Amino acid sequence: MSDAGSVSLGCSGRIRLRVAGHPEFLRKFKDREGEAVDCVSDSGSAVLGTDDENADGVATTARICH
Numbered sequence: 001m002s003d004a005g006s007v008s009l010g011c012s013g014r015i016r017l018r019v020a021g022h023p024e025f026l027r028k029f030k031d032r033e034g035e036a037v038d039c040v041s042d043s044g045s046a047v048l049g050t051d052d053e054n055a056d057g058v059a060t061t062a063r064i065c066h
Contacts, residue, residue, distance in 0.1 A: 001026040001034050001048070001064060026064045031055070039065035 003026055005019040029048075036049040046065050051057040 001029070001037070001062075003064075003066070027062055032058060 003020060003024040005017065005023075008016045008018075010016065029050075032050050032052065032055075034048055035051055037046050039046045044063050044065050045061050046063075047059065047061055049057065049059045
């Protein structure tokens with residue numbers, strides 16, 4: 001997992017994409033490919049998920065949000 005940028009939504013409905021100049025490495029997961037990340041507001045934690053067709057899905061949490 002890397003912090004490669006962010007997506008935000010303004011009050012007007014305008015979507016903004018920010019791409020990091022130097023992505024920050026956050027965490028590596030053995031034998032899994034992260035497919036979904038959602039930071040839980042004001043917690044510093046993220047819910048991480050994967051859906052591997054051959055090895056079932058997995059959900060976990062990690063303290064990787066800023």
